Every structure is written in structure tokens, then in C-alpha cells.
Amino acid sequence: MGDISVEGLTYTYPNVVEPALNGINLQIKSGEFILLTGPSGCGKTTFCRCLNGLVPHFYNGKLEGTVTVDGLVTRDHPTYELAKHVGLIFQNPDNQIFSLTVEKDIAFGLENLGVARGKMVKEIDWAVDRVGISPLRERGTHELSGGQKQRLTIASVLAMHPGIIVMDEPTAYLDPVGAERIFNILHTLNKEQGITVILIEHRMDLAVKYCNRIIVFDKGRVVNDGTPRAIFTADETRLIGVGIPRMVELGRRLRQNGLKIDIPLDSNEAFQSIATCLDEPQPAKTKAAFTDLDNVVGEYSHSPLIQLRDITYTYYTGVEALKGVNLDISRGEYVAIMGENGAGKTTMVKHFNGLLRPRSGSVVVDGQDVAKQSVAAMARKVGLVFQNPDDQLFAEDVEEEISFALRNFGYRDEVIKERVNWALNLLDIERYKKSSPFTLSGGERKRVALASVLAWDPDVLILDEPTVGQDYGQKERLKHFLLQLRTQGKTVVIVTHDVEFVAESQPRIILMAQGKIVADGTAKSIMTDAKNLETCSVAPPEVTKLFSMLSKYGFPEDVLDVDEGIDLITRRTKGRTPQ
Amino acid sequence: MSLLEGLRFTRGDSPLHNMDPRVKFLMTMVLFTLSILFLDLIPLLVVFVLQIPIVAYGKIWREWLKSLKGGTFLAVIIFATNLLSFYFFRGMTISGDIVEYSLSLTLRFLSLITSFSLFFLTTSPDKLSLALEKARVPYEFNFAFITAIRFVPVLADEAQTIMDAQRSRGLELDKGGFLSRIRKYIPILLPLIINSIRRSLELAEAMESRAFGATKDRTNLYELKMTPSDYVALIVIILAMIVALYARFYLTPFPKIIGGVLFA
Numbered sequence: 105m106g107d108i109s110v111e112g113l114t115y116t117y118p119n120v121v122e123p124a125l126n127g128i129n130l131q132i133k134s135g136e137f138i139l140l141t142g143p144s145g146c147g148k149t150t151f152c153r154c155l156n157g158l159v160p161h162f163y164n165g166k167l168e169g170t171v172t173v174d175g176l177v178t179r180d181h182p183t184y185e186l187a188k189h190v191g192l193i194f195q196n197p198d199n200q201i202f203s204l205t206v207e208k209d210i211a212f213g214l215e216n217l218g219v220a221r222g223k224m225v226k227e228i229d230w231a232v233d234r235v236g237i238s239p240l241r242e243r244g245t246h247e248l249s250g251g252q253k254q255r256l257t258i259a260s261v262l263a264m265h266p267g268i269i270v271m272d273e274p275t276a277y278l279d280p281v282g283a284e285r286i287f288n289i290l291h292t293l294n295k296e297q298g299i300t301v302i303l304i305e306h307r308m309d310l311a312v313k314y315c316n317r318i319i320v321f322d323k324g325r326v327v328n329d330g331t332p333r334a335i336f337t338a339d340e341t342r343l344i345g346v347g348i349p350r351m352v353e354l355g356r357r358l359r360q361n362g363l364k365i366d367i368p369l370d371s372n373e374a375f376q377s378i379a380t381c382l383d384e385p386q387p388a389k390t391k392a393a394f395t396d397l398d399n400v401v402g403e404y405s406h407s408p409l410i411q412l413r414d415i416t417y418t419y420y421t422g423v424e425a426l427k428g429v430n431l432d433i434s435r436g437e438y439v440a441i442m443g444e445n446g447a448g449k450t451t452m453v454k455h456f457n458g459l460l461r462p463r464s465g466s467v468v469v470d471g472q473d474v475a476k477q478s479v480a481a482m483a484r485k486v487g488l489v490f491q492n493p494d495d496q497l498f499a500e501d502v503e504e505e506i507s508f509a510l511r512n513f514g515y516r517d518e519v520i521k522e523r524v525n526w527a528l529n530l531l532d533i534e535r536y537k538k539s540s541p542f543t544l545s546g547g548e549r550k551r552v553a554l555a556s557v558l559a560w561d562p563d564v565l566i567l568d569e570p571t572v573g574q575d576y577g578q579k580e581r582l583k584h585f586l587l588q589l590r591t592q593g594k595t596v597v598i599v600t601h602d603v604e605f606v607a608e609s610q611p612r613i614i615l616m617a618q619g620k621i622v623a624d625g626t627a628k629s630i631m632t633d634a635k636n637l638e639t640c641s642v643a644p645p646e647v648t649k650l651f652s653m654l655s656k657y658g659f660p661e662d663v664l665d666v667d668e669g670i671d672l673i674t675r676r677t678k679g680r681t682p683q
Numbered sequence: 684m685s686l687l688e689g690l691r692f693t694r695g696d697s698p699l700h701n702m703d704p705r706v707k708f709l710m711t712m713v714l715f716t717l718s719i720l721f722l723d724l725i726p727l728l729v730v731f732v733l734q735i736p737i738v739a740y741g742k743i744w745r746e747w748l749k750s751l752k753g754g755t756f757l758a759v760i761i762f763a764t765n766l767l768s769f770y771f772f773r774g775m776t777i778s779g780d781i782v783e784y785s786l787s788l789t790l791r792f793l794s795l796i797t798s799f800s801l802f803f804l805t806t807s808p809d810k811l812s813l814a815l816e817k818a819r820v821p822y823e824f825n826f827a828f829i830t831a832i833r834f835v836p837v838l839a840d841e842a843q844t845i846m847d848a849q850r851s852r853g854l855e856l857d858k859g860g861f862l863s864r865i866r867k868y869i870p871i872l873l874p875l876i877i878n879s880i881r882r883s884l885e886l887a888e889a890m891e892s893r894a895f896g897a898t899k900d901r902t903n904l905y906e907l908k909m910t911p912s913d914y915v916a917l918i919v920i921i922l923a924m925i926v927a928l929y930a931r932f933y934l935t936p937f938p939k940i941i942g943g944v945l946f947a
Binding site (some may be wrong): 153156158162188194196207208212221225228242244245246261264454457478484488490494497498560 | 694807808809826829830832833836837841844845847848849850851852853854855869870873874877878881882885886887888889890891892893894895896897898900901902903904905906
């Protein structure tokens with residue numbers, strides 16, 4: 105159970121010229137924990153579809169070579185037969201939960217296989233226990249949180265006892281703590297049940313410590329395959345633009361600087377090896393690494409742009425999403441709103457342009473009471489970009505898509521033309537001007553959605569989960585773009601789970617939990633505030649974890665950036681060799 | 684919408700919730716038929732009042748009142764249109780008969796709401812689908828039914844998000860003439876349709892991955908079994924039906940409550 109053999113696999117989707125997979129040879133042994141990575145569109149999702157026969161049975165197209173799973177050639181066995189061997193789990197849990205209650209959904213696969221009722225109940229008992237959702241057994245599936253839904257999808261395939269579990273970006277929509285929990289479940293299944301795990305993941309920093317092999321895809325080919333340490337220090341990996349875990353990067357650069365340490369995968373390993381190069385523990389001289397620039401500058405704080413006063417909001421379902429929120433955001437600020445799923449982050453930003461009206465309290469934007477304005481009037485000042493571009497794209501071509509808002513606002517034709525071109529340029533998508541937005545890739549669609557809001561040049565830009573589903577390169581571009589907007593004096597607010605992204609761009613952070621603001625401050629102060637981070641299900645970035653351990657050696661705690669960390673360690677250890 | 688809101692199943696534990704869905708469906712159909720069968724106020728009052736202990740039996744007071752509340756507006760319209768049309772077509776007078784007749788039509792409507800509430804508020808769609816399965820409805824229909832119910836809240840959320848996204852781009856749905864308002868729904872409908880197509884593809888993939896169609900002899904986690912109390916309920920329902928039919932055809936005409944000319 106759990107073996108996969110891939111020989112000469114080349115696959116082309118119907119009506120497409122370029123093959124999605126090109127000459128792949130792989131041997132996967134039972135019990136391995138494999139991370140698949142590579143830039144968007146590199147073929148990793150297609151590869152997963154080959155493992156349970158969705159390719160070619162469901163997708164048709166042209167398949168060459170053979171894929172053998174547990175001795176079964178996928179070409180000759182239908183997907184429902186392979187489903188007993190390979191449990192394939194997709195990104196969006198909502199689109200793979202079919203039933204109204206948890207236990208019934210877990211039963212779905214077993215019912216399809218015709219398993220007897222008594223045995224079915226036993227399998228469900230076992231599966232809910234493995235993923236820790238026993239108390240939720242009789243719940244309605246629509247009541248579950250994102251993380252619970254994702255655990256349910258694992259239980260549902262687990263009940264069929266596959267030797268292999270394949271997950272395509274399971275943590276895309278989860279907060280860091282929820283993501284960690286999913287990885288832990290997979291880790292336990294791998295260790296205790298010997299299940300082969302194949303995972304597609306962009307969150308390298310979190311995932312790397314669980315896997316023992318990484319396979320890198322690019323343009324439909326396997327370009328690298330080996331242990332995490334070997335892969336992340338190889339030049340090929342860097343060239344493709346796969347995200348390197350921050351701790352590996354730190355270790356590698358410290359070695360270049362002459363420090364003789366092993367390449368660490370996470371903060372614990374990094375601490376172990378760095379500590380051997382340091383003197384005895386000594387008390388910290390200062391808590392802070394450098395003076396906080398934000399505190400020194402502070403010039404924006406005189407002109408508040410967005411003011412929330414005691415706002416509460418209750419959805420018609422009775423869910424109290426906001427319970428008395430007070431917030432001031434000044435002109436030109438860069439703010440990140442973080443917190444667990446369901447903390448009220450999106451509900452709060454929907455008040456900024458009047459989409460939601462508070463049940464009590466007031467929202468003032470640029471001196472105007474939002475309650476007295478139409479959404480359209482507020483939207484001219486406050487541009488809100490939603491998480492999923494597919495929830496807004498509708499036009500025939502990209503140009504029309506971007507001009508939609510401008511027409512709504514009644515701009516003249518020549519102004520519209522000018523603005524559309526400006527936005528297309530800004531986001532580097534001019535070449536798609538006449539393409540249908542639906543034919544573009546996920547990352548490109550996201551940029552079109554962003555351009556369609558930027559086009560009217562709002563004073564405030566709000567981005568809901570801008571990094572979800574974006575690969576390393578796309579995130580880097582976004583980070584630079586946001587900094588660029590900031591230098592133009594725009595107020596930028598992002599709602600995100602991506603700690604690494606936040607740590608590297610260092611905005612003011614607002615932590616939310618259960619409809620309230622729990623903490624509000626500079627990135628450095630918030631990321632070292634362990635107690636509040638925990639309340640909000642946010643884990644600090646690996647670098648910060650490392651420095652909180654190193655603080656007993658006299659290092660400052662509040663280091664968020666890899667470069668800063670390397671600098672500090674190198675200065676301390678210059679000219680030393682490990683004992 | 685609140686009328687439909689009142690019909691949504693909420694989990695609960697009562698003898699009514701645990702009743703076999705087939706028996707319960709028969710009960711609802713009998714109540715439905717009785718409400719349609721009678722035209723007079725007295726028997727309709729009896730039918731309506733008889734449902735109240737069943738509501739209590741199912742512990743669904745709150746939900747039932749909610750659906751009645753949702754139906755109030757329609758009930759008032761039914762009452763008013765009947766009253767007015769009689770007033771205008773029957774010589775500009777309002778007699779007790781007319782008021783009584785309008786009242787009975789309104790009460791019939793409330794009775795219908797109650798009978799459906801009794802069923803839908805206490806029957807989980809899973810049980811309903813199981814009953815359909817027992818009735819040898821092909822599994823594909825059953826699956827489509829469950830999937831439809833499962834995705835109603837998902838689609839509603841999505842529609843709301845799309846509406847929010849387009850309003851954030853300056854779309855004003857409540858402005859302009861009739862035609863231009865309809866045109867304004869295109870930016871909302873298109874993403875909704877395209878997302879649904881994409882979703883159905885993903886659903887199909889996920890179904891395949893969970894061995895959909897592996898065997899003709901599909902099993903079911905749940906099981907339907909008639910308990911002694913279900914048989915008792917069945918007998919009571921049939922007796923009630925017989926009594927009511929007897930009353931309808933042999934005890935007519937029923938006496939009136941309100942009589943005489945009230946207003947001319």
C-alpha cells in the first residue's frame with residue numbers, strides 16, 4: 105500500500121497544444137511525506153489528478169507513459185476503484201462536502217462503495233477520531249469553520265482507508281494556527297498509519313519541517329527532487345523562483361558569512377546550531393533591535409482618515425460579528441488586519457465604504473459620516489478589492505472590466521481611456537487588454553481585479569487576502585507594489601493570514617478576535633506579543649521565533665526580517681569558530 | 684423570504700422529529716387536503732386548532748410563530764382582496780357572510796403554512812432523502828436534491844459577496860429606470876453563473892475521487908424503521924381523515940358564526 109510509480113508520463117489537456125506534464129519519471133515509496141512545489145501553472149495540480157485517474161478518465165486528453173498506484177495502472181482502472189488507494193483532497197473544502205451533516209459526509213465514499221452499515225459506523229468512528237472532530241460528528245456541515253471543514257475532508261477520504269493522501273493547497277484559506285493543525289494531522293497519519301502524503305503547498309515556512317522529500321515542478325517537468333535541505337540550497341530551485349523557507353535562507357547566508365552551522369529547516373533547528381557558536385547566555389541589553397521608525401516619524405497621525413467609534417454589527421443569522429470596535433487609521437498609513445477565521449476582519453473593512461452599516465456606533469471617512477453617503481459615493485474614496493477575483497470579473501475583455509467602475513462613476517470617455525491604460529501599465533497587464541478575463545491564470549485575474557479598482561485612484565485601498573493562492577514570485581511583486589503605493593501617499597489596508605508577508609513589509613498590525621480588536625501597534629511590538637498572538641490564532645514568523653529563543657544570549661527579541669537577523673548574528677559571531 | 688426562512692429545518696429532539704418521515708409526510712398531506720377540502724370557518728378553525736398540539740409535540744413553537752409571522756403579510760392581502768372584491772361585486776355591502784368567507788380563506792392559508800411547517804421544520808433533508816430512496820426514487824435525483832439544499836447557503840453567500848464586490852466598484856442597483864436596472868444585474872449574474880459552472884466541475888471531480896458510482900448497490904448510513912409509535916400515529920392520521928371526510932360530506936352545511944349585514 106502507498107507505492108506510486110510514474111514512467112514517461114506526458115499529458116496534454118484536450119484542445120491544448122502545450123503538454124501540461126512532460127516526460128515525468130518518479131518513484132514514490134510507501135510512507136514518504138512529499139511536498140510538491142513550483143510556480144503557478146507548473147503542472148503540479150495536473151500531476152495530482154493523474155494519481156487517482158481523474159486524468160485521463162475525467163479530463164480525457166492525451167496521456168502517454170504509465171502511472172501505477174499500488175500495482176494498478178491508472179489508465180486501466182476507473183477513478184472509483186483508484187479512490188480506495190488514493191484520497192485526493194482539493195483546495196476549496198466547500199466544493200467537496202456533499203452532505204448536510206459531518207458523519208453523513210464521511211459516509212459518502214463508503215456508501216458509494218456499498219460498505220455495510222455496521223462497518224461504516226466503525227470506520228466513521230475511527231476517522232473522526234484520527235482528525236480530532238469527534239465532537240462535531242452530528243453537526244451540520246454549513247456550521248463548520250474553514251479549518252473544521254478542511255479536517256472533515258481529510259476524515260472523509262481517510263474513512264476509505266487509502267494508502268496515499270494527496271492534498272492540493274489545503275491551507276490556502278486558513279489562519280496560521282489552523283494550517284499548522286492540518287499539517288500535524290497529516291504528520292500523524294504519515295507516522296502512525298504509514299500513509300504516503302503528497303502535499304502541494306506555498307507556505308514553505310510552515311510545511312517544510314514535516315516533509316522528507318521535495319519535488320520541484322516547472323513547466324510540466326520535474327526539475328529537482330530530493331531532501332528539503334538539498335532542494336532549498338540548490339541553485340535550480342532559486343532560479344525558478346520557488347519560495348525558500350526563511351530559516352534555510354538564514355542558515356545558508358550565515359554559512360556564506362563564515363559561520364559553520366548546519367542548514368536549519370525551522371527556528372528550533374536554527375537555534376540549536378546557532379547557539380553552539382555563541383558564548384554563555386547573557387541578559388538582553390535592549391529589547392528592541394532598532395528604534396522603531398514609525399514611532400519617530402509619526403507625522404501622519406495628525407490627519408485621521410478612517411474613524412470607527414464603538415461599532416457593532418450583527419448578521420441576520422444572529423452572529424455578532426463586531427462587538428464594539430474603535431479604530432483610527434491615518435492618511436498614508438499601511439495597516440494589516442490579522443486574526444483567526446471569523447474574527448470579524450472582513451466585516452470590519454466592509455464598513456469602510458458603507459457596504460455594511462453598523463448597528464450602533466459611527467464610521468467617519470475623510471470627515472464624512474458614512475451612514476449619510478451611498479456606497480458608490482464612498483467607493484470613490486475607498487477602493488475594496490475582494491479575495492476572489494472570480495466574484496467580480498464579468499466583462500468581455502480586460503479593458504472593459506477595468507473601465508466598469510469608471511463608467512459607473514460617470515467619467516468622460518477620454519478620461520476613462522487614459523485611466524484604463526494607466527492601470528494596465530501599473531500592473532503590467534497591457535498585453536491582455538483585449539483578452540477575456542476568464543482565460544487568464546489565477547494570478548493574472550487577481551491583478552485585473554486589482555487594476556479595476558486602482559483605475560479610479562481611490563485614496564484608500566483595501567485588499568482582502570491578497571496573497572491567497574499566489575506563488576512566491578507573485579507575492580514578491582505584490583509586496584513591492586504595495587510599497588510603491590505607499591510612497592505615493594496612499595492609505596493601504598490589507599486583511600491577511602500571511603505572517604511572513606506581513607513580517608517583511610512591516611505595516612501597523614491590528615489583531616482581531618471574536619469581533620473585537622485585541623491589539624494594535626507596530627509590526628515589531630505585535631509580533632513579539634506572544635499572548636495576544638495566541639488569542640488571535642496568529643503564529644509569529646520563524647525568524648521572530650528564533651530570536652525569542654536567542655534573547656537569552658543577549659539578542660533583541662523583535663526581529664522580523666531575515667536580513668536584519670543575519671546582520672545581528674554575523675556581527676556577534678565574527679571571527680569565531682564553533683567549539 | 685422570511686416565509687421560506689420559517690420552513691428551514693432546525694435540528695431538535697422531539698417525538699415529531701423522530702417520527703418516520705413517511706408517516707409524517709402522510710400527516711402533512713392529510714392536513715393539507717383537509718385545509719383545501721373545507722370552505723367554512725368552523726371546520727377550518729378545528730383543523731387549525733388541532734395542529735397546535737402537534738406543534739407543541741414537536742417543540743417548534745418559535746419556528747412556527749416565525750413562519751406565521753412571515754405569512755402575515757400575505758394573509759392580510761388574502762383577507763383584504765377577498766373582502767374588497769366581494770364588496771365591489773356584490774352590491775357595495777359587507778355582510779357577515781363575506782367577512783366569514785374571507786376569514787376562512789385566510790385561515791386556510793395559515794393552516795397550509797402550519798401543515799408544511801410541521802413537516803419541513805422537523806424533518807432533516809437526510810431523512811427526507813432516505814424516504815425518497817425507500818420510495819425507489821433513483822439515487823441521482825436524491826443526490827441532486829441533497830446537493831441543492833447543501834448549496835443554497837453557499838450560493839446565497841456567494842451572491843452577497845459578488846453584489847458587495849460590484850457595489851464597491853460603484854454599481855448602483857436601485858438607480859435608473861426599469862430596463863437599466865435589469866441591465867445592472869448582469870455584472871452580478873455573470874460571475875454567479877460562471878462560478879457555478881466552475882463549482883460544478885470541481886464537485887464532479889470530488890465526487891469521482893470519492894468513488895461515486897462504484898456500485899449499483901449503494902448503502903446508506905441511516906436506516907428507516909417504523910416504530911410502534913409510528914404505527915399508532917399512522918392509525919390516528921387515517922382515523923382523523925375518515926372522520927373529516929364524513930363531516931365534510933354528511934354534516935354540511937356548517938353553521939355560520941357571523942351573520943347579518945354589517946355594513947352597507
